[in-house]
Amino acid sequence: MNIKPLYDRVVIEPQEAEEKTASGIYIPDTAQKDRPQTGKVVSVGEGKVLASGELKPLTVKVGDTVLFSKYGPTEVTVEGKEYLVAKEEEILAIVA
Amino acid sequence: MNIKPLYDRVVIEPQEAEEKTASGIYIPDTAQKDRPQTGKVVSVGEGKVLASGELKPLTVKVGDTVLFSKYGPTEVTVEGKEYLVAKEEEILAIVA
Amino acid sequence: MNIKPLYDRVVIEPQEAEEKTASGIYIPDTAQKDRPQTGKVVSVGEGKVLASGELKPLTVKVGDTVLFSKYGPTEVTVEGKEYLVAKEEEILAIVA
Amino acid sequence: MNIKPLYDRVVIEPQEAEEKTASGIYIPDTAQKDRPQTGKVVSVGEGKVLASGELKPLTVKVGDTVLFSKYGPTEVTVEGKEYLVAKEEEILAIVA
Amino acid sequence: MNIKPLYDRVVIEPQEAEEKTASGIYIPDTAQKDRPQTGKVVSVGEGKVLASGELKPLTVKVGDTVLFSKYGPTEVTVEGKEYLVAKEEEILAIVA
Amino acid sequence: MNIKPLYDRVVIEPQEAEEKTASGIYIPDTAQKDRPQTGKVVSVGEGKVLASGELKPLTVKVGDTVLFSKYGPTEVTVEGKEYLVAKEEEILAIVA
Amino acid sequence: MNIKPLYDRVVIEPQEAEEKTASGIYIPDTAQKDRPQTGKVVSVGEGKVLASGELKPLTVKVGDTVLFSKYGPTEVTVEGKEYLVAKEEEILAIVA
Numbered sequence: 001m002n003i004k005p006l007y008d009r010v011v012i013e014p015q016e017a018e019e020k021t022a023s024g025i026y027i028p029d030t031a032q033k034d035r036p037q038t039g040k041v042v043s044v045g046e047g048k049v050l051a052s053g054e055l056k057p058l059t060v061k062v063g064d065t066v067l068f069s070k071y072g073p074t075e076v077t078v079e080g081k082e083y084l085v086a087k088e089e090e091i092l093a094i095v096a
Numbered sequence: 097m098n099i100k101p102l103y104d105r106v107v108i109e110p111q112e113a114e115e116k117t118a119s120g121i122y123i124p125d126t127a128q129k130d131r132p133q134t135g136k137v138v139s140v141g142e143g144k145v146l147a148s149g150e151l152k153p154l155t156v157k158v159g160d161t162v163l164f165s166k167y168g169p170t171e172v173t174v175e176g177k178e179y180l181v182a183k184e185e186e187i188l189a190i191v192a
Numbered sequence: 193m194n195i196k197p198l199y200d201r202v203v204i205e206p207q208e209a210e211e212k213t214a215s216g217i218y219i220p221d222t223a224q225k226d227r228p229q230t231g232k233v234v235s236v237g238e239g240k241v242l243a244s245g246e247l248k249p250l251t252v253k254v255g256d257t258v259l260f261s262k263y264g265p266t267e268v269t270v271e272g273k274e275y276l277v278a279k280e281e282e283i284l285a286i287v288a
Numbered sequence: 289m290n291i292k293p294l295y296d297r298v299v300i301e302p303q304e305a306e307e308k309t310a311s312g313i314y315i316p317d318t319a320q321k322d323r324p325q326t327g328k329v330v331s332v333g334e335g336k337v338l339a340s341g342e343l344k345p346l347t348v349k350v351g352d353t354v355l356f357s358k359y360g361p362t363e364v365t366v367e368g369k370e371y372l373v374a375k376e377e378e379i380l381a382i383v384a
Numbered sequence: 385m386n387i388k389p390l391y392d393r394v395v396i397e398p399q400e401a402e403e404k405t406a407s408g409i410y411i412p413d414t415a416q417k418d419r420p421q422t423g424k425v426v427s428v429g430e431g432k433v434l435a436s437g438e439l440k441p442l443t444v445k446v447g448d449t450v451l452f453s454k455y456g457p458t459e460v461t462v463e464g465k466e467y468l469v470a471k472e473e474e475i476l477a478i479v480a
Numbered sequence: 481m482n483i484k485p486l487y488d489r490v491v492i493e494p495q496e497a498e499e500k501t502a503s504g505i506y507i508p509d510t511a512q513k514d515r516p517q518t519g520k521v522v523s524v525g526e527g528k529v530l531a532s533g534e535l536k537p538l539t540v541k542v543g544d545t546v547l548f549s550k551y552g553p554t555e556v557t558v559e560g561k562e563y564l565v566a567k568e569e570e571i572l573a574i575v576a
Numbered sequence: 577m578n579i580k581p582l583y584d585r586v587v588i589e590p591q592e593a594e595e596k597t598a599s600g601i602y603i604p605d606t607a608q609k610d611r612p613q614t615g616k617v618v619s620v621g622e623g624k625v626l627a628s629g630e631l632k633p634l635t636v637k638v639g640d641t642v643l644f645s646k647y648g649p650t651e652v653t654v655e656g657k658e659y660l661v662a663k664e665e666e667i668l669a670i671v672a
Contacts, residue, residue: 003643005669006635036172036181043669046635048145049624053632056149059102059142067099067172067181074668076612076643085612085643085668092170092181093101093139132268132277144241152245155198155238163195163268163277188266188277189197189235228364228373240337248341251294251334259291259364259373284362284373285293285331324460324469336433344437347390347430355387355460355469380458380469381389381427420556420565432529440533443486443526451483451556451565476554476565477485477523516652516661528625536629539582539622547579547652547661572650572661573581573619 003078005085008048010060012039012073012084036067036092039084048088058088065095099174101181104144106156108135108169108180132163132188135180144184154184161191195270197277200240202252204231204265204276228259228284231276240280250280257287291366293373296336298348300327300361300372324355324380327372336376346376353383387462389469392432394444396423396457396468420451420476423468432472442472449479483558485565488528490540492519492553492564516547516572519564528568538568545575579654581661584624586636588615588649588660612643612668615660624664634664641671 003011015038041064047055060066072090076083099107111134137160143151156162168186172179195203207230233256239247252258264282268275291299303326329352335343348354360378364371387395399422425448431439444450456474460467483491495518521544527535540546552570556563579587591614617640623631636642648666652659 002672003669004672006664006667009668011669036170048149049632050149051147051627052149053624053626053628053630054149056145069170074612074645076668078671088102091102092105092172093099093107095174096098096100132266144245146245147243148245150245152241165266184198187198188201188268189195189203191270192194192196228362240341242341243339244341246341248337261362280294283294284297284364285291285299287366288290288292324458336437338437339435340437342437344433357458376390379390380393380460381387381395383462384386384388420554432533434533435531436533438533440529453554472486475486476489476556477483477491479558480482480484516650528629530629531627532629534629536625549650568582571582572585572652573579573587575654576578576580 003043003076003083003085005043005045007045007055008058008088009045009085010041010058010066010088010091011043011076012066012068012086013042014039014082014084015065036069038065038067038095040065042083060088060091060094066091067093067095099139099172099179099181101139101141103141103151104154104184105141105181106137106154106162106184106187107139107172108162108164108182109138110135110178110180111161132165134161134163134191136161138179156184156187156190162187163189163191195235195268195275195277197235197237199237199247200250200280201237201277202233202250202258202280202283203235203268204258204260204278205234206231206274206276207257228261230257230259230287232257234275252280252283252286258283259285259287291331291364291371291373293331293333295333295343296346296376297333297373298329298346298354298376298379299331299364300354300356300374301330302327302370302372303353324357326353326355326383328353330371348376348379348382354379355381355383387427387460387467387469389427389429391429391439392442392472393429393469394425394442394450394472394475395427395460396450396452396470397426398423398466398468399449420453422449422451422479424449426467444472444475444478450475451477451479483523483556483563483565485523485525487525487535488538488568489525489565490521490538490546490568490571491523491556492546492548492566493522494519494562494564495545516549518545518547518575520545522563525568540568540571540574546571547573547575579619579652579659579661581619581621583621583631584634584664585621585661586617586634586642586664586667587619587652588642588644588662589618590615590658590660591641612645614641614643614671616641618659636664636667636670642667643669643671 005011041062044058047057068091073084073086101107137158140154143153164187169180169182197203233254236250239249260283265276265278293299332346335345356379361372361374389395425446428442431441452475457468457470485491521542524538527537548571553564553566581587617638620634623633644667649660649662
């Protein structure tokens with residue numbers, strides 16, 4: 001994986017909405033418009049830039065399964081695969 | 097319950113609008129559009145990120161019954177059950 | 193009264209627009225669209241969260257009659273009675 | 289006068305646009321749409337809340353004749369008389 | 385001149401767009417829609433309120449000829465004469 | 481040149497889009513709608529006002545050729561010549 | 577290359593969407609509307625201005641291949657070649 005997100009951004013490998021995830025989250029296809037999605041974090045930035053200029057490391061780690069709003073993240077295609085780049089504040093929760 | 101919300105977010109199990117809650121809040125179905133809803137907090141984040149980067153722990157605790165605006169929180173489905181993910185600032189009050 | 197508002201929110205028992213209040217405020221029904229309303233404060237939050245994370249206690253106290261904009265506060269129904277939840281900054285004045 | 293405005297708000301007794309004020313400001317009726325109005329300050333709040341939580345006392349004093357934008361202030365009726373509640377930042381100038 | 389603007393506001397006596405100003409600025413009538421105007425400062429406020437609550441004195445002085453956007457300032461009429469009340473940040477430049 | 485811009489503003493003498501600039505920037509007329517323009521800085525303000533009230537001197541100097549967005553700056557006419565007044569943050573780059 | 581971007585801006589030489597990049601990012605032409613683009617950084621500003629007025633040097637370096645949103649950056653033409661000027665916050669990730 002060769003994308004290093006900047007600052008408070010993370011790269012997410014989205015999970016198919018129709019597959020039941022390891023944590024049992026299941027979002028039926030018909031119900032999922034405007035619903036958040038889950039995905040696996042594959043790369044994280046160095047941290048959020050505070051007003052002082054210091055970096056605050058992210059809470060989210062590589063390997064976390066995260067729940068995020070469908071609208072914030074940006075879709076990118078790397079080596080033929082779809083990823084999402086999201087700001088950490090667009091991530092709602094970590095699913096364990 | 098396997099969802100850990102980030103920072104100042106909480107996970108809420110919504111209560112049916114037509115059931116009379118323990119605290120006696122009753123919102124008739126016909127009057128409830130644009131009205132806040134009640135629910136039970138099942139998981140809370142570590143705290144709100146201040147401008148300094150420090151975390152301020154949330155006031156809301158797991159088990160609290162809360163009153164919140166219908167529009168802020170995001171609906172999620174976990175193991176077939178509906179939950180809401182809200183920022184603490186979208187919670188109006190704790191009902192005791 | 194079992195609703196504890198969060199932070200800088202207060203719970204208000206609204207006064208009927210057509211009744212003349214103790215302080216003599218009278219807002220005729222025909223003139224009151226887009227006008228502020230009066231009510232009695234029945235519960236207050238712990239204080240406004242400052243940028244530093246500290247809480248600044250509210251000025252408004254339980255028992256105060258307050259004047260507020262009709263549009264900011266949120267209507268809630270508790271034990272069959274109507275209340276309003278407002279941020280203190282939506283309160284225009286205390287009527288004595 | 290029984291209204292105590294909160295923080296950086298003031299209560300103003302508006303002057304009729306068609307009367308010539310003491311300071312000689314005259315705004316003809318036909319020219320006054322979208323024009324500011326004048327009024328007399330009858331009550332002031334304790335001060336503007338700074339980011340630190342401290343109060344900065346207002347510059348405007350009870351008795352001042354002030355010039356303000358027609359759109360910011362909120363109309364209220366107390367004991368049958370019309371008043372306006374304005375934030376100090378909506379006041380353009382003090383007329384002496 | 386009896387208007388004392390508050391904080392970072394200034395009172396400006398506008399110059400006719402069709403007259404050639406002392407500094408040689410000439411804005412032909414047909415070209416002046418959406419163009420800035422010039423005027424003479426006749427009164428200034430005590431200063432801009434900083435986040436700390438301190439006042440920062442204005443740069444603009446009484447007697448300065450200033451160039452400003454037509455849209456920001458508010459028109460007022462004092463003793464039958466037209467003036468403008470502008471925030472200092474709406475002033476583009478001092479013309480010497 | 482008799483215009484002294486305030487704070488973080490600069491006065492720019494725009495270059496004709498159809499002339500090839502010294503630095504070789506050429507923007508053909510047909511391609512230039514919504515494109516940035518170049519110009520020469522003829523006057524600069526004293527600096528940007530920081531939150532503390534201090535002035536931070538500008539990076540742009542008199543004589544610099546700058547690239548700027550067409551939409552931010554305001555057109556002014558001085559002694560029959562067209563100039564632009566821009567905030568320094570509307571300047572994209574210095575062309576050397 | 578003769579463009580020096582100001583502060584937190586960078587100049588990017590965009591890569592053709594239809595060419596497969598060194599890092600294997602391939603965005604087919606039909607899928608690329610509203611998609612981010614890649615490019616090579618050819619010049620960077622001195623740093624982002626913090627609230628204190630200090631400059632925080634950029635993370636992005638000359639030579640980096642970056643992924644950015646199509647909508648933020650501004651297109652410029654220098655010596656007949658197309659470049660983009662972007663704020664660093666508009667850059668999603670560095671591609672290695």
